[in-house]
Amino acid sequence: MNRRDFLQLMGVGSAACLIPGELQASLFNSATKSPNIKPISGSWFEFQHCLPSEGKYWDPALAKFTAEQWKEKIREISEIGFEYLVLQEIAQDGEAYYPSKLAPQRRLGCDDPFEVILSAADEVGIKFFVGNDFWGDCQKGDFLMSDPGIRKFRAKTMEEITEKYGHHKSFYGWYFPNESYLLPYFSDAFIDYMNDCSKTAKMLMPNSVNIIAPYNIKAEKCDDHFIKQLERMNIDIIAYQDGVGVNSTRLGEPAKYFENLHKAHQKASRSRIWADMELFYFEEGTKGNLLPADFETRILKQMEDLSPFVDKILCYQYIGCMNKPGSKAYAGHENQESVRLYNQYKQWLDSNRVTDKK
Secondary structure, three states: OOHHHHHHHHOOOHHHHOOOHHHHHHHHHHHHHOOOOOOEEEEEEOOOOOOHHHOOOOHHHHHHOOHHHHHHHHHHHHHOOOOEEEEOOOEEOOEEOOOOOOOOEOOOOOOOHHHHHHHHHHHHOOEEEEEOOOOOOOOOHHHHHHOHHHHHHHHHHHHHHHHHHOOOOOEEEEEOOOOOEOOOOOOHHHHHHHHHHHHHHHHHOOOOOOEEOOEOHHHOOOOHHHHHHHHHOOOOEEEEEOOOOOOOOOOOOHHHHHHHHHHHHHHHOOOEEEEEEEOEEEOOOOOOOEEEOOHHHHHHHHHHHHHHHOOOEEEEOOOEOOOOOOOOOOOEOOOOHHHHHHHHHHHHHHHHOOOOOO
16 A cells, blocks of 8 residues: 555545645745755655556656656756655566566666666765565555565565666665555554565665655554554664645644654654655645645645654655756656746755755
């Protein structure tokens, strides 16, 4: 199960993310003046969106990207100040996005986009967390986490990827993309899956920094049981999804949940806490294609809410939701809202000159 399936299961309406218009202006004005808002430090990244029904405005362009366009996209992301990228997946429905001896390759306009983006990231100093799935249907997360055959195959592919690409200095660590959720705790099956992935990752790359991104923070119950779960989890970074884009939380609500999670992480003294901040909204309310939200009336407030409680803010996601004006690697809706969001964020970033070097 992923963040979108969970939303549809719970039946949350699109109106949940709205706040009165008169509040939006005051929220923006106060947030603009705050010197303590952390900038966006990175983003999720993909070759194709894992759910085609959500990515039709950028998937066709990405499928045709040349090696030079992938390089350009990495340079473009670096220019906006992002330091980290999280590669969502290395495969789609069992087909690898790189030349593999273990699985058939899903062909794109570039023969080996994985090599291209890591080489480009080497040049500009971006750090990649590399996803280690989807060697099956990405919507069947419980199966991918628990099936013994998938588990063995996933370990073999991680070994193959390390042999092929582990020399890149931009290969910073791994991302385990079968997303868990709080209800109000992590499931034991997820903790077992995550610790197994982490064991393989550390065996192959002892210095790797590894990340997960759970969702449904509104169900958090940061009690002793949850703290003990955190202590059991061999993971370096937990980047909780703020849930605003999928309408799981209302704008302004994530702060209280992240404050509780932050306190739990402090008590556990284990994983660092980051944020997975959603830049998008659904075209059809609770489903359909993802479109970029407005920076001034929504995203800046999200940043303000999250900043006191996390080390870094990552976003979901630059691809499809942000594009540099005149980009030769444009991927997004033709209405240019992604360019507008890029310009809005860059204007804020330039005016604040906030640095994030922790």
